[in-house]
Amino acid sequence: MSEQRAGFVAVIGKPNAGKSSLLNWLLDEKIAMVSKKANATRKRANAIVMHDSTQFIFIDTPGIHESEKLLNKFMLEETLKAMGDADLILFLSPATDSLQSYRDFLSKELKTPHAVLLTKCDKITNRQLLEKLSEFEPYKSNFKTLIPVSIKHKSAKSYLLNELQKFIPQHPYFYDPELISTQMMREIYAEHIREAVFEFVSDEVPYSSHVLIDKVEEGEKLEKIYATITVEKENQKNILIGQGGSVIKKIGIYSRKAIEKLTNKKIFIKISVDYSKNWTKNEKTLIKLGFL
Ligand SMILES: Nc1nc2c(ncn2[C@@H]2O[C@H](COP(=O)(O)OP(=O)(O)OP(=O)(O)O)[C@@H](O)[C@H]2O)c(=O)[nH]1
Ligand SMILES: [Mg+2]
Incomplete structure (x- = not known):
């Protein structure tokens, strides 16, 4: 029992960053909706992923964006709630994008530790990837780890989970390990x-x-x-x-x-x-x- 780890990981990033795709990829099941169009996700969704003796509860969130619509305000609230409750934040930054959204995220000075995932790495060359990693170098005191991923590469999954489990506290499982989501x-x-x-x-x-x-x-x-x-x-x-x-x-x-x-x-x-x-x-x- 004492070796069990369990924790909540909030998946954050601008619209279209690949948050919902990451949840589906981690589960090998499609539970979260994915779209080419931005702002697809509205409510928090979750994926329960077991790895060794760690139970991760990944929380998908609506992409952060500001707007006057009441529904969009709700979506922003959902994201803030998920970040507040989490043991770890995963900030998703598409490898093809600039670091501006990451800088905006850092300016919020959140207390919860975070890791950066460079998403959609299949869209860039190895050389571009190295350049992107060096762009993040000046920020390395801010993040726990920086990991390139692509949903096209299944093999990267256990590496990712190995890395992330270091940041999950020792805690008995929150949910039945057979469950893949608490959603109805x-x-x-x-x-x-x-x-x-x-x-x-x-x-x-x-x-x-x-x-x-x-x-x-x-x-x-x-x-x-x-x-x-x-x-x-x-x-x-x-x-x-x-x-x-x-x-x-x-x-x-x-x-x-x-x-x-x-x-x-x-x-x-x-x-x-x-x-x-x-x-x-x-x-x-x-x-x-x-x-x-
Ligand atoms: N090539 C490639 N495309 C990806 C990858 N991950 C996600 N995508 C695509 O990116 C688009 C957006 O993905 P979503 O998972 O819906 O993004 P999201 O961050 O959940 O977006 P919102 O819910 O709108 O905030 C979809 O067309 C995905 O197929 C990846 O690793 N490689
Ligand atoms: Mg989504």
Whole structure:
């Protein structure tokens, strides 16, 4: 018992840095939604990863950005809460980006120790990687460790976890080691549907969409999922449904396949589309949807 280590690791970084991808990569399972579009993640999600006798609880956070929308303020709060509760912060800095977002992060003078992960290293050459590492050199008294990663390289995972476990305190496991996330399956299903919305619909519609799982019927061989996507405007509803239902159909197929892969079950999905005027700015609606 005394050898067990367990701790919370907050995964932080600007929108699109690769935070949700890192969680999925660590788990070998897709539980967090990933998108080419920035600001995909809204709520904190977590991944429980066992390595030797260490239990890591990685907390995915929405990318830090400031905006007037009430929903975005909630997203910022979620990130701050996760950082405050963590034993270690993982700051993700894409290898292709400048160090500006890291400097901004340092200016916050947080007390929690942090490690820097250089993400998307497959996108640069070895020489560029060496240059990037030397750019971080002047900051080395600030971070515990600096590790290059890429979700394309599976082998880097155990090296990363070996490095990180040094910073996790001795503590009995917080959760059953069999668990991969404390999130409810329903929340994970909703995230898969949200990812499909990001995939097939552009402009502001994905950012105005909220997915709620209304009902799940678990059968022996078939699981039936009933969901509603709420948007902010009537015309967004039409875009989401598409001509003759073509868009919502694609969203249904995409999310059904992802959920089937995750659960190893046959899935049936029925998605309805609804609209609630300006819900991202409406306090009452945000409370009802569980954001506030
Ligand atoms: N080539 C490459 N692409 C990556 C890697 N990690 C993430 N990506 C891509 O980067 C994009 C953003 O990834 P996400 O994981 O959604 O980023 P995020 O930091 O969670 O973004 P927000 O939730 O919007 O804050 C996606 O298109 C990913 O496929 C990587 O190691 N290599
Ligand atoms: Mg994300």
